[in-house]
Amino acid sequence: MYRPFLEHLQQKLQSSFDLQPLTIPAGLDYRANERGRQPTTIQSWCYTCPELRKIRYTYIDGGENAQVFNSVIYPSHGYELPLLGVDLLSFGKKKNLIVLDFQPLFRDEAYLARYIEPMRILRERYSDVAQDVEMKFYDANQYFSKYLLFARTDAETIEGRMFAAYCDYLDLYWQLLAAAVPLDDPEDVRRIVKAQKDYDQYSADRDPASGLFSSYFGHEWAERFLYEFLFEDAVPLA
Numbered sequence: 001m002y003r004p005f006l007e008h009l010q011q012k013l014q015s016s017f018d019l020q021p022l023t024i025p026a027g028l029d030y031r032a033n034e035r036g037r038q039p040t041t042i043q044s045w046c047y048t049c050p051e052l053r054k055i056r057y058t059y060i061d062g063g064e065n066a067q068v069f070n071s072v073i074y075p076s077h078g079y080e081l082p083l084l085g086v087d088l089l090s091f092g093k094k095k096n097l098i099v100l101d102f103q104p105l106f107r108d109e110a111y112l113a114r115y116i117e118p119m120r121i122l123r124e125r126y127s128d129v130a131q132d133v134e135m136k137f138y139d140a141n142q143y144f145s146k147y148l149l150f151a152r153t154d155a156e157t158i159e160g161r162m163f164a165a166y167c168d169y170l171d172l173y174w175q176l177l178a179a180a181v182p183l184d185d186p187e188d189v190r191r192i193v194k195a196q197k198d199y200d201q202y203s204a205d206r207d208p209a210s211g212l213f214s215s216y217f218g219h220e221w222a223e224r225f226l227y228e229f230l231f232e233d234a235v236p237l238a
């Protein structure tokens with residue numbers, strides 16, 4: 001269901017950036033669960049390039065029971081740009097959740113004006129897709145922008161309007177990246193390093209997918225996947 005989203009991202013990355021693959025820790029790049037009638041697979045990809053220090057995406061394919069596409073793009077430490085976050089989930093035919101955002105690392109006015117305000121026009125263009133759903137796991141005021149696309153919706157909307165929204169949001173992200181000037185003051189870079197690390201810690205500690213990973217692939221694998229791959233700059237809770 002989300003393969004076109006993955007392919008769109010992959011094509012853009014391959015055509016516009018000098019990608020180098022990053023090694024995914026052994027056993028975390030692919031896993032299949034053969035229990036039950038419907039096998040479920042999880043596969044991940046990870047790259048780096050001069051502008052983007054970590055590009056990762058994951059696809060869970062459990063046939064009609066589960067389709068998930070999740071991605072985070074971390075700009076290089078000289079760029080204070082938000083992270084690109086994508087989380088598209090479908091369970092069964094009915095339960096679909098889509099989240100797409102430029103995840104801000106800072107919240108001061110100047111930062112929001114520079115990196116978040118440009119999203120407003122897209123958020124308005126796709127106001128028919130977005131909903132004001134309340135967050136249960138995360139704090140909407142931390143690492144999310146006010147123009148995120150967040151909705152529980154149907155397959156038809158996802159394949160049509162949502163795919164169009166995704167392409168437009170990604171295009172805007174590439175534009176912001178192209179316009180960004182890397183910072184080279186070590187103080188700025190340290191601030192960005194810390195903010196990206198804090199994002200990993202926050203995300204790993206609250207990830208609503210940890211139960212899902214455990215149920216499909218076991219608790220031990222799920223913990224490794226979270227702390228060694230998805231959010232590798234986070235340290236596991238004691």
Ligand code: BLA
Pocket residue numbers: 058068070071072084085086087089097099100101134135136137138139150207208209212230
């Ligand atoms: C919610 N994301 C969820 C849920 C799951 C995942 C299972 C709960 C769905 C529900 O409420 O029914 C799944 N999260 C994943 C998967 C991965 C993961 C599969 O990290 C990794 C492979 N989540 C992100 C990113 C964003 C994000 C990058 O990983 C940003 C766009 C957002 N996911 C996000 C939000 C919710 C969510 C906002 C709703 C959580 C809430 O209600 O607080």
